[in-house]
Amino acid sequence: MTQNQTPAVALHGVTKKFGAVEAVRGIDLELHQGEIVAFLGPNGAGKTTTIDMVLGLSQPTTGTVQVLGMEPRQAIARGLVSAVMQTGGLLKDLSVRETVQYTASLFADTRAVDDVLANAGITGIADRKVAKCSGGEQQRLRFAMALLSDPALLLLDEPTTGMDVEGRRTFWSAIRRDAEQGRTVLFATHYLEEADQYADRIVLVSKGKIVADGSGAEIRALASGRSIRATVTDVDTEHLAALGGVDGVEVRGDSVLIHAKDSDVVARYLLTETDARDLEITAKGLEDAFLSLTGNEE
Numbered sequence: 159m160t161q162n163q164t165p166a167v168a169l170h171g172v173t174k175k176f177g178a179v180e181a182v183r184g185i186d187l188e189l190h191q192g193e194i195v196a197f198l199g200p201n202g203a204g205k206t207t208t209i210d211m212v213l214g215l216s217q218p219t220t221g222t223v224q225v226l227g228m229e230p231r232q233a234i235a236r237g238l239v240s241a242v243m244q245t246g247g248l249l250k251d252l253s254v255r256e257t258v259q260y261t262a263s264l265f266a267d268t269r270a271v272d273d274v275l276a277n278a279g280i281t282g283i284a285d286r287k288v289a290k291c292s293g294g295e296q297q298r299l300r301f302a303m304a305l306l307s308d309p310a311l312l313l314l315d316e317p318t319t320g321m322d323v324e325g326r327r328t329f330w331s332a333i334r335r336d337a338e339q340g341r342t343v344l345f346a347t348h349y350l351e352e353a354d355q356y357a358d359r360i361v362l363v364s365k366g367k368i369v370a371d372g373s374g375a376e377i378r379a380l381a382s383g384r385s386i387r388a389t390v391t392d393v394d395t396e397h398l399a400a401l402g403g404v405d406g407v408e409v410r411g412d413s414v415l416i417h418a419k420d421s422d423v424v425a426r427y428l429l430t431e432t433d434a435r436d437l438e439i440t441a442k443g444l445e446d447a448f449l450s451l452t453g454n455e456e
């Protein structure tokens with residue numbers, strides 16, 4: 159894993175059309191070596207289409223895709239790229255170890271089978287038939303297979319689907335260890351929490367475009383403001399709405415919910431001018447940022 163200056167992935171002006179459908183509408187993105195990047199977005203955002211182009215499975219309509227400074231297919235031919243996709247590719251009658259051994263036999267040079275089983279946390283189920291493995295265990299098996307070639311770039315589509323909490327933790331700590339050695343990881347996900355917790359960087363896509371790119375904290379900061387909730391018997395909603403920085407006021411039974419840029423002004427008013435009690439102030443979270451940036455607000 160040399161050439162640290164070369165981006166692991168470089169997309170420039172990439173678009174992809176399927177007939178009249180514009181699945182990707184102009185993506186520019188560079189991933190640095192050793193980064194763990196979440197490709198986060200709602201259904202149909204263009205994540206899989208983009209990953210397929212990085213894997214050389216399809217060509218962009220316009221623009222260029224490079225992997226470690228090469229054409230994707232060239233990088234794959236050199237064993238520099240592995241992918242863990244969600245479905246397919248497993249023979250039910252083989253055991254976990256046999257599956258990995260069989261895959262290893264297809265490559266000229268691979269890591270030791272026992273090492274990748276250990277890395278993927280499946281040594282304990284190595285003799286189990288694939289047919290008897292749970293969905294999460296099968297995902298870990300696919301992960302072990304992807305580690306055989308010790309790839310510089312690992313692409314993962316919804317990698318932890320079906321894994322329990324412990325499985326996820328083991329999976330992500332293995333990914334983190336490898337990234338520290340220089341492996342770049344790009345994973346597509348719908349899970350905000352997973353992106354926030356495990357990625358160094360979140361690339362938020364919507365309708366074929368990147369709408370935000372940064373750390374979880376940076377993206378959260380894009381949804382500025384606070385929500386203030388209080389129990390109150392009689393409140394002058396017009397007065398509240400007219401306070402500086404208030405974006406919205408909703409009355410729900412005996413409570414009021416206010417969205418505001420400056421929660422102090424609202425809190426002061428509620429506590430000094432009304433009989434409001436049980437005040438709760440919450441910062442807007444990643445989910446709010448996600449919804450407002452992807453235009454999926456109700």
Ligand SMILES: Nc1ncnc2c1ncn2[C@@H]1O[C@H](COP(=O)(O)OP(=O)(O)OP(=O)(O)O)[C@@H](O)[C@H]1O
Pocket residue numbers: 176179180181199200201202203204205206207208348
């Ligand atoms: N082969 C194809 N032919 C026609 N349209 C396609 C094809 N592949 C994808 N699309 C369309 O392109 C858009 C982007 O799809 P894509 O699968 O890349 O989204 P995604 O972000 O991966 O979604 P999901 O999270 O649901 O997997 C969608 O509108 C999809 O219907």
